[in-house]
Amino acid sequence: MDYSQTSFWSLVSFSETGWGWAFVQGAWLTVRISLASYLLGIILGLLGARAKLGGNRTLYWLAEGYTTLIRAIPTLLLIIVLYYTGTRFFDATLNVLGLAGAMTLNGFAAVVFCLGFILGAYMTEVFRGAIQALPPGMDEAARSLALSPVQRFRLVTFPLMMRLALPGLNNLWQSTLKDSSLVSVVGFAELLATGKMVAGETRMYLTFYLFVAVIFLALTLSSNLVFALVARRLDRGFR
Protein backbone atom coordinates (compact mmCIF):
# COMPACT_ATOMS: atom_id res chain seq x y z
CA MET A 1 0.00 0.00 0.00
CA ASP A 2 1.21 3.48 -0.82
CA TYR A 3 0.97 5.95 2.03
CA SER A 4 2.73 8.88 0.40
CA GLN A 5 -0.56 10.69 -0.27
CA THR A 6 -2.07 9.93 3.15
CA SER A 7 -2.05 12.65 5.76
CA PHE A 8 -0.35 12.14 9.10
CA TRP A 9 -3.57 12.69 11.04
CA SER A 10 -5.45 10.00 9.18
CA LEU A 11 -2.55 7.61 9.80
CA VAL A 12 -2.80 8.14 13.55
CA SER A 13 -6.60 8.20 13.55
CA PHE A 14 -8.72 5.56 15.25
CA SER A 15 -10.36 4.41 12.03
CA GLU A 16 -9.88 0.95 10.56
CA THR A 17 -6.83 2.03 8.56
CA GLY A 18 -5.38 4.34 11.22
CA TRP A 19 -2.77 3.34 13.77
CA GLY A 20 -4.30 5.29 16.66
CA TRP A 21 -5.27 2.22 18.65
CA ALA A 22 -1.91 0.59 18.04
CA PHE A 23 -0.24 3.62 19.62
CA VAL A 24 -2.69 3.65 22.53
CA GLN A 25 -2.06 -0.04 23.14
CA GLY A 26 1.69 0.44 22.82
CA ALA A 27 1.70 3.33 25.29
CA TRP A 28 -0.55 1.43 27.67
CA LEU A 29 1.75 -1.59 27.54
CA THR A 30 4.73 0.66 28.22
CA VAL A 31 2.97 2.15 31.25
CA ARG A 32 1.86 -1.26 32.57
CA ILE A 33 5.29 -2.86 32.18
CA SER A 34 6.94 0.16 33.79
CA LEU A 35 4.52 0.34 36.72
CA ALA A 36 4.65 -3.38 37.48
CA SER A 37 8.44 -3.61 37.28
CA TYR A 38 8.75 -0.40 39.31
CA LEU A 39 6.69 -1.87 42.13
CA LEU A 40 8.73 -5.08 42.05
CA GLY A 41 11.87 -2.97 42.04
CA ILE A 42 10.74 -1.04 45.12
CA ILE A 43 10.12 -4.28 47.01
CA LEU A 44 13.49 -5.74 45.98
CA GLY A 45 15.16 -2.42 46.74
CA LEU A 46 13.75 -2.27 50.27
CA LEU A 47 14.82 -5.87 50.88
CA GLY A 48 18.25 -5.16 49.42
CA ALA A 49 18.76 -2.04 51.53
CA ARG A 50 17.63 -3.94 54.61
CA ALA A 51 20.11 -6.73 53.79
CA LYS A 52 22.93 -4.25 53.35
CA LEU A 53 22.26 -2.38 56.59
CA GLY A 54 20.93 -5.22 58.76
CA GLY A 55 24.35 -6.35 60.02
CA ASN A 56 24.16 -9.96 58.80
CA ARG A 57 27.38 -10.68 56.87
CA THR A 58 25.89 -13.29 54.52
CA LEU A 59 22.94 -11.11 53.56
CA TYR A 60 25.24 -8.13 53.15
CA TRP A 61 27.47 -9.92 50.67
CA LEU A 62 24.50 -11.36 48.81
CA ALA A 63 23.04 -7.87 48.36
CA GLU A 64 26.44 -6.45 47.51
CA GLY A 65 26.90 -9.10 44.81
CA TYR A 66 23.43 -8.42 43.43
CA THR A 67 23.86 -4.66 43.11
CA THR A 68 27.42 -4.88 41.78
CA LEU A 69 26.64 -7.46 39.14
CA ILE A 70 23.36 -6.01 37.90
CA ARG A 71 24.57 -2.44 37.76
CA ALA A 72 27.72 -3.41 35.89
CA ILE A 73 25.96 -5.09 32.95
CA PRO A 74 24.07 -3.30 30.13
CA THR A 75 20.31 -3.53 30.61
CA LEU A 76 19.66 -4.79 27.08
CA LEU A 77 22.07 -7.69 27.60
CA LEU A 78 20.50 -8.51 30.97
CA ILE A 79 17.01 -8.57 29.49
CA ILE A 80 18.03 -10.98 26.75
CA VAL A 81 19.94 -13.22 29.18
CA LEU A 82 17.34 -13.15 31.96
CA TYR A 83 14.39 -13.56 29.64
CA TYR A 84 15.75 -16.47 27.66
CA THR A 85 17.58 -18.31 30.43
CA GLY A 86 14.80 -17.50 32.89
CA THR A 87 12.10 -19.03 30.74
CA ARG A 88 14.37 -21.98 29.95
CA PHE A 89 14.93 -22.53 33.66
CA PHE A 90 11.18 -22.37 34.19
CA ASP A 91 10.61 -25.04 31.53
CA ALA A 92 13.38 -27.20 32.98
CA THR A 93 11.83 -26.96 36.44
CA LEU A 94 8.53 -28.16 35.02
CA ASN A 95 10.33 -31.05 33.38
CA VAL A 96 11.84 -32.11 36.68
CA LEU A 97 8.40 -31.96 38.30
CA GLY A 98 6.99 -34.12 35.53
CA LEU A 99 4.78 -31.30 34.27
CA ALA A 100 6.59 -30.70 30.99
CA GLY A 101 4.56 -28.50 28.68
CA ALA A 102 1.79 -28.07 31.25
CA MET A 103 2.23 -24.34 31.13
CA THR A 104 4.42 -21.68 29.63
CA LEU A 105 5.66 -18.61 31.41
CA ASN A 106 3.52 -15.64 30.58
CA GLY A 107 5.70 -13.23 28.59
CA PHE A 108 4.45 -10.16 30.43
CA ALA A 109 5.31 -11.66 33.83
CA ALA A 110 8.74 -12.68 32.55
CA VAL A 111 9.49 -9.21 31.20
CA VAL A 112 8.29 -7.51 34.39
CA PHE A 113 10.44 -9.87 36.42
CA CYS A 114 13.52 -9.02 34.32
CA LEU A 115 13.06 -5.25 34.50
CA GLY A 116 12.06 -5.35 38.17
CA PHE A 117 15.04 -7.48 39.06
CA ILE A 118 17.38 -5.01 37.35
CA LEU A 119 15.61 -2.00 38.84
CA GLY A 120 15.81 -3.52 42.33
CA ALA A 121 19.60 -3.23 42.28
CA TYR A 122 19.45 0.50 41.63
CA MET A 123 16.61 0.93 44.16
CA THR A 124 18.72 -0.84 46.81
CA GLU A 125 21.35 1.85 46.53
CA VAL A 126 18.81 4.69 46.55
CA PHE A 127 17.11 3.34 49.70
CA ARG A 128 20.41 2.52 51.40
CA GLY A 129 21.63 6.06 50.84
CA ALA A 130 18.36 7.55 52.07
CA ILE A 131 18.27 5.42 55.22
CA GLN A 132 21.88 6.19 56.04
CA ALA A 133 21.20 9.90 55.64
CA LEU A 134 18.66 9.85 58.48
CA PRO A 135 19.94 11.24 61.77
CA PRO A 136 20.62 8.28 64.12
CA GLY A 137 18.54 10.07 66.76
CA MET A 138 15.36 9.24 64.89
CA ASP A 139 15.88 5.51 65.23
CA GLU A 140 17.08 5.87 68.82
CA ALA A 141 13.95 7.83 69.71
CA ALA A 142 11.81 5.10 68.19
CA ARG A 143 13.67 2.47 70.18
CA SER A 144 13.19 4.43 73.38
CA LEU A 145 9.45 4.25 72.78
CA ALA A 146 9.80 0.44 72.73
CA LEU A 147 8.50 0.15 69.18
CA SER A 148 9.00 -3.24 67.54
CA PRO A 149 11.41 -3.43 64.57
CA VAL A 150 8.47 -3.58 62.17
CA GLN A 151 6.80 -0.58 63.80
CA ARG A 152 10.08 1.35 63.76
CA PHE A 153 10.42 0.77 60.05
CA ARG A 154 6.79 1.44 59.19
CA LEU A 155 6.22 4.48 61.40
CA VAL A 156 9.61 6.15 61.51
CA THR A 157 12.28 5.02 59.08
CA PHE A 158 10.12 4.47 55.99
CA PRO A 159 8.21 7.78 55.88
CA LEU A 160 11.33 9.76 56.75
CA MET A 161 13.66 8.10 54.31
CA MET A 162 11.11 8.14 51.44
CA ARG A 163 11.36 11.91 51.49
CA LEU A 164 15.10 11.66 50.85
CA ALA A 165 14.78 8.80 48.38
CA LEU A 166 12.18 10.52 46.22
CA PRO A 167 14.47 12.39 43.79
CA GLY A 168 16.39 9.17 43.15
CA LEU A 169 13.14 7.26 42.74
CA ASN A 170 11.89 9.83 40.23
CA ASN A 171 15.09 9.38 38.23
CA LEU A 172 14.63 5.64 38.23
CA TRP A 173 11.01 5.95 37.13
CA GLN A 174 11.98 8.05 34.15
CA SER A 175 14.66 5.61 33.09
CA THR A 176 12.29 2.67 33.62
CA LEU A 177 9.76 4.25 31.27
CA LYS A 178 12.45 4.44 28.62
CA ASP A 179 14.19 1.13 29.43
CA SER A 180 10.86 -0.64 29.05
CA SER A 181 11.30 -0.07 25.31
CA LEU A 182 14.14 -2.62 25.42
CA VAL A 183 11.64 -5.44 25.90
CA SER A 184 10.70 -5.18 22.23
CA VAL A 185 13.68 -7.49 21.58
CA VAL A 186 11.76 -10.26 23.30
CA GLY A 187 8.65 -9.61 21.27
CA PHE A 188 6.58 -6.92 22.96
CA ALA A 189 4.96 -4.22 20.89
CA GLU A 190 5.36 -1.46 23.45
CA LEU A 191 5.44 2.17 22.40
CA LEU A 192 8.79 2.28 20.59
CA ALA A 193 8.19 -1.05 18.85
CA THR A 194 4.80 0.24 17.69
CA GLY A 195 6.58 3.29 16.32
CA LYS A 196 9.05 1.10 14.41
CA MET A 197 6.19 -0.98 13.08
CA VAL A 198 4.26 2.00 11.74
CA ALA A 199 7.42 3.69 10.45
CA GLY A 200 8.33 0.55 8.51
CA GLU A 201 4.85 0.06 7.14
CA THR A 202 4.39 3.66 5.98
CA ARG A 203 8.07 4.36 5.24
CA MET A 204 7.64 7.62 7.17
CA TYR A 205 10.48 6.97 9.60
CA LEU A 206 11.29 10.44 10.91
CA THR A 207 7.63 11.36 11.34
CA PHE A 208 6.74 8.39 13.49
CA TYR A 209 9.92 8.34 15.55
CA LEU A 210 9.25 11.98 16.43
CA PHE A 211 5.65 11.10 17.24
CA VAL A 212 6.83 8.40 19.65
CA ALA A 213 9.25 10.88 21.24
CA VAL A 214 6.37 13.28 21.85
CA ILE A 215 4.31 10.53 23.55
CA PHE A 216 7.27 9.60 25.77
CA LEU A 217 7.69 13.26 26.68
CA ALA A 218 4.00 13.48 27.59
CA LEU A 219 4.32 10.37 29.76
CA THR A 220 7.34 11.70 31.69
CA LEU A 221 5.84 15.16 32.11
CA SER A 222 2.62 13.77 33.53
CA SER A 223 4.47 11.42 35.86
CA ASN A 224 6.48 14.41 37.10
CA LEU A 225 3.20 15.89 38.29
CA VAL A 226 2.49 12.76 40.33
CA PHE A 227 5.95 12.86 41.89
CA ALA A 228 5.48 16.52 42.76
CA LEU A 229 2.25 15.64 44.60
CA VAL A 230 3.93 12.81 46.51
CA ALA A 231 6.86 15.07 47.39
CA ARG A 232 4.48 17.68 48.79
CA ARG A 233 2.81 15.09 50.95
CA LEU A 234 6.10 13.64 52.25
CA ASP A 235 7.42 17.12 53.01
CA ARG A 236 4.62 17.85 55.48
CA GLY A 237 6.16 19.06 58.71
CA PHE A 238 9.42 20.07 57.09
CA ARG A 239 8.68 23.68 56.27
Next chain:
Amino acid sequence: MTQKFVRILAAVAVFATGAAAAAADQLRWGYDLAPFPPWNSRSPAGEWSGFDYDIMEALCTHMQADCEIVEIAWDGMIPALQANKIDIIWTGMSITPQREEVIDFSDRYRRGPAAYIAETEMDLPISVEGFQGKSVGIKKATNFYTYFEHYYGDAATVKLYDTTDDIIADLSSGRLDVAMGDILELQRFLDSPDGDMYEMKGVTPVDPLLGKGAGAGIRQGDTALQDRLNTALKEIRDNGEYDAIAKKYFNFDPYGSD
Protein backbone atom coordinates in the same frame (compact mmCIF):
# COMPACT_ATOMS: atom_id res chain seq x y z
CA MET B 1 5.67 -31.64 50.86
CA THR B 2 6.04 -32.19 47.11
CA GLN B 3 2.25 -32.14 46.86
CA LYS B 4 2.17 -28.79 48.53
CA PHE B 5 4.90 -27.43 46.31
CA VAL B 6 3.06 -28.53 43.21
CA ARG B 7 -0.09 -26.83 44.47
CA ILE B 8 1.79 -23.59 45.09
CA LEU B 9 3.22 -23.84 41.63
CA ALA B 10 -0.23 -24.39 40.20
CA ALA B 11 -1.40 -21.26 41.98
CA VAL B 12 1.48 -19.35 40.46
CA ALA B 13 0.50 -20.83 37.14
CA VAL B 14 -2.92 -19.22 37.28
CA PHE B 15 -1.13 -15.91 37.36
CA ALA B 16 1.67 -16.74 35.02
CA THR B 17 0.46 -19.15 32.36
CA GLY B 18 -0.24 -18.46 28.78
CA ALA B 19 -1.37 -20.99 26.25
CA ALA B 20 -0.24 -24.59 26.47
CA ALA B 21 3.00 -25.43 24.71
CA ALA B 22 3.00 -25.61 20.94
CA ALA B 23 1.68 -28.82 19.42
CA ALA B 24 4.04 -31.08 17.49
CA ASP B 25 3.32 -29.98 13.92
CA GLN B 26 2.74 -26.38 14.81
CA LEU B 27 5.34 -24.02 13.40
CA ARG B 28 6.02 -20.60 14.84
CA TRP B 29 7.35 -18.14 12.26
CA GLY B 30 9.28 -15.12 13.50
CA TYR B 31 8.35 -11.88 11.72
CA ASP B 32 10.30 -8.66 12.12
CA LEU B 33 7.77 -6.44 13.85
CA ALA B 34 8.83 -3.55 11.64
CA PRO B 35 7.29 -4.40 8.25
CA PHE B 36 9.00 -3.71 4.96
CA PRO B 37 6.42 -3.54 2.16
CA PRO B 38 5.97 -5.08 -0.31
CA TRP B 39 7.95 -8.01 1.12
CA ASN B 40 5.77 -7.92 4.18
CA SER B 41 3.12 -5.56 5.36
CA ARG B 42 1.02 -5.32 8.50
CA SER B 43 -2.41 -3.77 8.93
CA PRO B 44 -3.26 -1.78 12.07
CA ALA B 45 -5.43 -4.74 13.11
CA GLY B 46 -2.37 -7.01 13.05
CA GLU B 47 -3.04 -8.91 9.83
CA TRP B 48 0.04 -9.64 7.78
CA SER B 49 0.24 -9.70 4.00
CA GLY B 50 2.87 -9.34 1.32
CA PHE B 51 5.22 -11.58 -0.60
CA ASP B 52 6.80 -13.27 2.44
CA TYR B 53 3.41 -13.95 3.97
CA ASP B 54 2.02 -15.52 0.79
CA ILE B 55 5.10 -17.72 0.42
CA MET B 56 4.75 -18.81 4.04
CA GLU B 57 1.10 -19.73 3.46
CA ALA B 58 2.00 -21.78 0.40
CA LEU B 59 4.82 -23.57 2.24
CA CYS B 60 2.54 -24.33 5.19
CA THR B 61 -0.09 -25.84 2.91
CA HIS B 62 2.53 -28.09 1.33
CA MET B 63 4.04 -29.06 4.67
CA GLN B 64 0.57 -29.55 6.15
CA ALA B 65 1.68 -27.57 9.13
CA ASP B 66 -0.27 -25.37 11.45
CA CYS B 67 1.48 -22.01 11.19
CA GLU B 68 1.52 -19.15 13.61
CA ILE B 69 3.17 -15.71 13.34
CA VAL B 70 5.26 -14.33 16.20
CA GLU B 71 6.25 -10.66 15.94
CA ILE B 72 9.71 -9.94 17.31
CA ALA B 73 12.15 -7.06 16.96
CA TRP B 74 14.85 -7.99 14.46
CA ASP B 75 17.63 -7.83 17.10
CA GLY B 76 15.95 -10.54 19.13
CA MET B 77 15.38 -13.02 16.30
CA ILE B 78 18.35 -15.36 16.74
CA PRO B 79 18.08 -15.53 20.57
CA ALA B 80 14.35 -16.24 20.22
CA LEU B 81 15.07 -19.07 17.79
CA GLN B 82 17.70 -20.55 20.07
CA ALA B 83 15.45 -20.29 23.12
CA ASN B 84 12.70 -22.15 21.26
CA LYS B 85 10.27 -19.21 21.21
CA ILE B 86 10.00 -19.56 17.45
CA ASP B 87 10.84 -22.34 15.00
CA ILE B 88 11.65 -20.31 11.91
CA ILE B 89 13.14 -16.88 11.29
CA TRP B 90 11.22 -15.46 8.35
CA THR B 91 10.92 -12.03 6.67
CA GLY B 92 14.18 -12.06 4.83
CA MET B 93 17.24 -12.99 6.85
CA SER B 94 20.24 -12.96 4.52
CA ILE B 95 22.35 -16.09 4.59
CA THR B 96 25.82 -14.99 5.75
CA PRO B 97 28.84 -16.99 6.99
CA GLN B 98 28.65 -15.27 10.40
CA ARG B 99 25.02 -16.30 10.90
CA GLU B 100 25.70 -19.81 9.64
CA GLU B 101 28.00 -20.28 12.61
CA VAL B 102 25.07 -20.06 15.03
CA ILE B 103 21.98 -21.11 13.06
CA ASP B 104 21.13 -23.16 9.99
CA PHE B 105 19.23 -21.96 6.94
CA SER B 106 16.83 -23.46 4.45
CA ASP B 107 17.59 -22.95 0.76
CA ARG B 108 17.13 -19.35 -0.28
CA TYR B 109 13.59 -18.27 -0.98
CA ARG B 110 14.32 -14.82 -2.27
CA ARG B 111 17.13 -12.68 -3.42
CA GLY B 112 16.05 -9.34 -4.75
CA PRO B 113 18.50 -8.34 -7.50
CA ALA B 114 20.04 -4.94 -8.10
CA ALA B 115 18.75 -3.05 -11.12
CA TYR B 116 20.23 -0.63 -13.63
CA ILE B 117 18.14 2.29 -14.80
CA ALA B 118 18.88 4.90 -17.42
CA GLU B 119 17.10 7.17 -19.92
CA THR B 120 14.72 5.20 -22.10
CA GLU B 121 16.41 6.29 -25.34
CA MET B 122 19.88 5.23 -24.19
CA ASP B 123 21.12 1.93 -25.59
CA LEU B 124 22.65 0.09 -22.67
CA PRO B 125 23.55 -3.57 -23.00
CA ILE B 126 24.68 -4.94 -19.61
CA SER B 127 28.25 -5.73 -20.61
CA VAL B 128 31.76 -4.31 -20.41
CA GLU B 129 31.24 -2.71 -23.85
CA GLY B 130 27.87 -1.33 -22.81
CA PHE B 131 29.26 0.43 -19.76
CA GLN B 132 32.33 1.80 -21.61
CA GLY B 133 32.68 5.51 -20.77
CA LYS B 134 29.38 5.65 -18.83
CA SER B 135 29.11 7.24 -15.39
CA VAL B 136 27.31 4.97 -12.95
CA GLY B 137 25.96 6.02 -9.51
CA ILE B 138 26.02 3.41 -6.73
CA LYS B 139 25.46 3.54 -2.98
CA LYS B 140 28.61 3.50 -0.81
CA ALA B 141 29.70 0.40 1.12
CA THR B 142 27.20 -1.97 -0.52
CA ASN B 143 27.53 -5.38 -2.14
CA PHE B 144 26.28 -3.66 -5.30
CA TYR B 145 29.42 -1.55 -5.45
CA THR B 146 31.72 -4.54 -4.80
CA TYR B 147 29.98 -6.43 -7.57
CA PHE B 148 29.95 -3.64 -10.12
CA GLU B 149 33.56 -2.62 -9.48
CA HIS B 150 34.65 -6.22 -9.92
CA TYR B 151 33.01 -6.77 -13.30
CA TYR B 152 32.71 -3.34 -14.91
CA GLY B 153 34.98 -1.11 -12.82
CA ASP B 154 37.55 -0.70 -15.61
CA ALA B 155 35.02 0.32 -18.24
CA ALA B 156 32.70 2.67 -16.34
CA THR B 157 33.28 5.69 -14.12
CA VAL B 158 31.77 4.82 -10.75
CA LYS B 159 30.41 7.60 -8.53
CA LEU B 160 29.55 6.77 -4.94
CA TYR B 161 26.60 8.18 -3.00
CA ASP B 162 25.16 8.01 0.52
CA THR B 163 21.57 7.39 -0.47
CA THR B 164 19.56 6.18 -3.44
CA ASP B 165 17.73 9.51 -3.41
CA ASP B 166 21.00 11.31 -4.11
CA ILE B 167 21.73 8.97 -7.01
CA ILE B 168 18.31 9.65 -8.48
CA ALA B 169 18.76 13.40 -8.06
CA ASP B 170 22.02 13.30 -10.05
CA LEU B 171 20.53 10.98 -12.66
CA SER B 172 17.60 13.35 -13.17
CA SER B 173 19.87 16.37 -13.56
CA GLY B 174 22.02 14.60 -16.14
CA ARG B 175 25.18 14.29 -14.05
CA LEU B 176 24.91 10.47 -14.21
CA ASP B 177 24.24 8.14 -17.13
CA VAL B 178 23.15 5.12 -15.12
CA ALA B 179 21.85 4.46 -11.61
CA MET B 180 22.48 1.08 -10.03
CA GLY B 181 20.77 0.05 -6.80
CA ASP B 182 18.07 -1.78 -4.93
CA ILE B 183 15.43 -2.77 -7.46
CA LEU B 184 12.48 -1.80 -5.26
CA GLU B 185 13.83 1.66 -4.53
CA LEU B 186 14.57 2.28 -8.20
CA GLN B 187 11.21 0.85 -9.23
CA ARG B 188 9.50 3.37 -6.97
CA PHE B 189 11.26 6.15 -8.86
CA LEU B 190 10.28 4.67 -12.23
CA ASP B 191 6.65 4.47 -11.10
CA SER B 192 6.61 8.11 -10.01
CA PRO B 193 5.87 10.95 -12.51
CA ASP B 194 9.56 11.95 -12.40
CA GLY B 195 10.57 8.54 -13.69
CA ASP B 196 8.67 8.83 -17.02
CA MET B 197 11.74 9.26 -19.19
CA TYR B 198 13.65 6.37 -17.61
CA GLU B 199 13.45 2.61 -17.78
CA MET B 200 15.05 -0.47 -16.28
CA LYS B 201 17.90 -1.71 -18.43
CA GLY B 202 18.55 -4.94 -16.61
CA VAL B 203 19.07 -6.68 -13.29
CA THR B 204 22.05 -8.45 -11.76
CA PRO B 205 22.36 -12.24 -11.99
CA VAL B 206 23.01 -14.40 -8.91
CA ASP B 207 26.61 -13.85 -7.87
CA PRO B 208 28.58 -14.67 -4.72
CA LEU B 209 29.62 -11.03 -4.50
CA LEU B 210 25.96 -10.07 -4.07
CA GLY B 211 25.37 -12.47 -1.18
CA LYS B 212 23.45 -15.71 -1.01
CA GLY B 213 19.98 -14.26 -0.63
CA ALA B 214 17.56 -14.86 2.22
CA GLY B 215 16.50 -18.20 3.65
CA ALA B 216 14.42 -19.42 6.55
CA GLY B 217 16.57 -19.44 9.69
CA ILE B 218 16.25 -22.59 11.79
CA ARG B 219 17.95 -24.09 14.82
CA GLN B 220 21.24 -25.85 14.22
CA GLY B 221 20.70 -29.54 13.67
CA ASP B 222 16.96 -29.18 12.99
CA THR B 223 17.44 -31.18 9.79
CA ALA B 224 13.89 -32.56 9.82
CA LEU B 225 12.47 -29.06 9.51
CA GLN B 226 15.16 -28.07 7.03
CA ASP B 227 14.21 -30.99 4.77
CA ARG B 228 10.50 -30.20 5.05
CA LEU B 229 11.06 -26.54 4.17
CA ASN B 230 13.37 -27.30 1.27
CA THR B 231 11.00 -29.93 -0.14
CA ALA B 232 8.02 -27.59 0.12
CA LEU B 233 10.05 -24.75 -1.39
CA LYS B 234 11.03 -26.95 -4.31
CA GLU B 235 7.40 -27.98 -4.79
CA ILE B 236 6.11 -24.43 -5.02
CA ARG B 237 9.03 -23.46 -7.26
CA ASP B 238 8.22 -26.37 -9.60
CA ASN B 239 4.43 -26.09 -9.72
CA GLY B 240 4.37 -22.36 -10.47
CA GLU B 241 2.88 -21.22 -7.16
CA TYR B 242 6.02 -19.25 -6.35
CA ASP B 243 5.96 -17.41 -9.65
CA ALA B 244 2.26 -16.66 -9.33
CA ILE B 245 2.88 -15.04 -5.95
CA ALA B 246 5.91 -13.17 -7.27
CA LYS B 247 3.86 -11.73 -10.15
CA LYS B 248 1.35 -10.35 -7.68
CA TYR B 249 3.98 -8.06 -6.19
CA PHE B 250 6.88 -7.58 -8.58
CA ASN B 251 7.69 -7.20 -12.24
CA PHE B 252 11.01 -8.97 -11.70
CA ASP B 253 11.93 -12.40 -10.39
CA PRO B 254 12.50 -12.11 -6.62
CA TYR B 255 14.08 -15.57 -6.56
CA GLY B 256 17.00 -14.35 -8.63
CA SER B 257 17.99 -16.32 -11.69
CA ASP B 258 20.71 -18.92 -11.35
